[in-house]
Amino acid sequence: MAEKQKRNPFKAEKEIFEVYRKYKKRIKILLKRLENPILVKGYSFDKLGNSGYMEVKADIERISELRLRIINDINRCEEFVYRVDSALEMIKEDKKYKTIELRFIEDKTAEETAEILKVSTVTINNDENRLLKELRMHFKIQNFSYF
DSSP states (O other), rough: OOEEEHTTTTTTHHHHHHHHHHHHHHHHHHHHHHHHHOOOOOOOOEEEEGTTTOOOOHHHHHHHHHHHHHHHHHHHHHHHHHHHHHHHTTTTTTTTTHHHHHIIIIIHHHHHHHHTSSSSSSHHHHHHHHHHHHHHHHHHHTTTTTO
């Protein structure tokens, strides 16, 4: 187990970036859904209360509730993205920042990043580890639950 942890000491930070990319995509999807919310028109017997009757809301009220749920989802995603962006701001001045940007924001492989930056993959891995170590502190400050 210790050897596995040693091989991937920044697993939590890498997972944060994976979620970061997913949330950025999710925000775009939710914004489109907010423009045109679609109601599900079917009802099932499991939704019936103990009395055997179900409260039926007007479509306008259901659309309003759906919009509110979508807005809440967008807010949660945006909060996470904002916190990662805030941590990234702390290292943006580093001359090796482009490594983090390519590897984790643009989701490039180490080899692709090395080719773009015209350095070796060993250099990419060393720069990545140094910056991820620094980001770990900023992620802790942002209260990410991974730490």
